[in-house]
Amino acid sequence: xxxxxxxxxxxxxxxxxxxxxxxxxxxxxxxxxxxxxxxxxxxxxxxxxxxxxxxxxxxxxxxxxxxxxxxxxxxxxxxxxxxxxxxxxxxxxxxxxxxxxxxxxxxxxxxxxxxxxxxxxxxxxxxxxxxxxxxxxxxxxxxxxxxxxxxxxxxxxxxxxxxxxxxxxxxxxxxxxxxxxxxxxxxxxxxxxxxxxxxxxxxxxxxxxxxxxxxxxxxxxxxxxxxxxxxxxxxxxxxxxxxxxxxxxxxxxxxxxxxxxxxxxxxxxxxxxxxxxxxxxxxxxxxxxxxxxxxxxxxxxxxxxxxxxxxxxxxxxxxxxxxxxxxxxxxxxxxxxxxxxxxxxxxxxxxxxxxxxxxxxxxxxxxxxxxxxxxxxxxxxxxxxxxxxxxxxxxxxxxx
Numbered sequence: 001x002x003x004x005x006x007x008x009x010x011x012x013x014x015x016x017x018x019x020x021x022x023x024x025x026x027x028x029x030x031x032x033x034x035x036x037x038x039x040x041x042x043x044x045x046x047x048x049x050x051x052x053x054x055x056x057x058x059x060x061x062x063x064x065x066x067x068x069x070x071x072x073x074x075x076x077x078x079x080x081x082x083x084x085x086x087x088x089x090x091x092x093x094x095x096x097x098x099x100x101x102x103x104x105x106x107x108x109x110x111x112x113x114x115x116x117x118x119x120x121x122x123x124x125x126x127x128x129x130x131x132x133x134x135x136x137x138x139x140x141x142x143x144x145x146x147x148x149x150x151x152x153x154x155x156x157x158x159x160x161x162x163x164x165x166x167x168x169x170x171x172x173x174x175x176x177x178x179x180x181x182x183x184x185x186x187x188x189x190x191x192x193x194x195x196x197x198x199x200x201x202x203x204x205x206x207x208x209x210x211x212x213x214x215x216x217x218x219x220x221x222x223x224x225x226x227x228x229x230x231x232x233x234x235x236x237x238x239x240x241x242x243x244x245x246x247x248x249x250x251x252x253x254x255x256x257x258x259x260x261x262x263x264x265x266x267x268x269x270x271x272x273x274x275x276x277x278x279x280x281x282x283x284x285x286x287x288x289x290x291x292x293x294x295x296x297x298x299x300x301x302x303x304x305x306x307x308x309x310x311x312x313x314x315x316x317x318x319x320x321x322x323x324x325x326x327x328x329x330x331x332x333x334x335x336x337x338x339x340x341x342x343x344x345x346x347x348x349x350x351x352x353x354x355x356x357x358x359x360x361x362x363x364x365x366x367x368x369x370x371x372x373x374x375x376x377x378x379x380x381x382x383x384x385x386x387x388x389x390x391x392x393x394x395x396x397x398x399x400x
Contacts, residue, residue, distance in 0.1 A: 016044070019037075019046065019096065021099075026050075032175070034046070048069070049071045073099075085111060092387055095117050118148045119150060122158055146169060148383065149168060175326055203233070203353060204232075205222070217342050219250055233272075236271065259271070284310040288312070308367060313336070316336065329369055334365040
């Protein structure tokens with residue numbers, strides 16, 4: 001049930017925003033926006049819901065005090081949705097990416113509660129399917145005051161469904177606007193003495209957030225590369241920092257000596273294992289090439305924005321399911337390369353290591369790709385404030 005005190009009495013005159021995300025990917029997308037709302041509108045009461053158990057679990061883990069209330073999304077049955085809307089009485093409902101519920105959206109319309117879709121995307125194939133079933137989908141889309149799409153193509157596909165153009169906006173992908181992008185990492189001092197001791201001629205490969213199964217591949221590839229690139233050094237930052245000793249042992253099987261960052265006086269080895277928390281983002285600043293882990297093994301990948309914002313050219317494997325849009329944007333911009341396994345990783349690294357111009361151009365392309373996407377949260381916040389405090393009128397009633 002919903003605690004009535006939190007939902008009505010205690011929030012007083014504060015505006016209430018209800019943000020809903022379907023599952024893990026949408027919760028991740030919502031986090032930068034949720035953070036922006038909390039900082040920009042500190043008096044607002046924020047409720048956050050997810051549809052799936054995994055989405056709810058992630059929300060509990062990463063959202064913290066950004067939201068005032070975490071709740072399960074109601075079943076799309078009229079009495080249930082009415083109960084939730086009556087108790088929460090939101091001033092604005094924000095849906096992240098997907099998960100359209102006709103009864104719930106109808107309830108918002110009846111109560112004249114404005115709704116926004118954020119981080120929206122609609123492929124040409126999906127748009128065709130929606131057009132075939134327009135009698136079902138169009139009323140749902142018309143329930144939104146604002147449909148904030150990721151790209152111009154998404155916007156065009158939405159307008160093709162006969163949604164009024166003034167309601168459809170291209171605001172970009174929220175995942176690009178993480179605090180890592182906007183904090184200004186370039187001001188960071190060198191955090192790791194090992195880096196300061198590298199010779200001027202050194203080339204540095206930084207492998208971030210690696211998972212079990214990837215370290216073996218990276219170390220084998222690195223050992224092969226040393227034949228042609230003796231000035232190459234390697235930093236491995238395992239996702240699980242307790243794996244430091246295991247990775248040291250793996251390095252030894254390739255005839256490599258590896259130092260763990262957590263060990264004092266570890267000396268200048270060719271390989272550094274960054275088995276510490278909070279230093280990877282700054283270390284990326286020194287990378288000539290970055291590899292993003294969780295992508296050669298089926299773990300969904302990690303955020304390629306972290307190295308890209310440092311101007312490092314990015315390599316990742318085929319498993320970037322958690323960062324599909326971002327990885328595609330980087331690939332299209334020429335700032336990243338996708339590899340299929342050990343041999344293609346070796347080839348991609350060889351190409352960039354032997355050609356400084358190509359390497360630097362790719363790093364610049366990665367940085368520019370991220371810079372183009374900055375300000376996404378700010379653009380959403382402007383629209384949210386406009387809707388909350390200046391009113392946008394009720395959408396016209398949907399028809400077939």
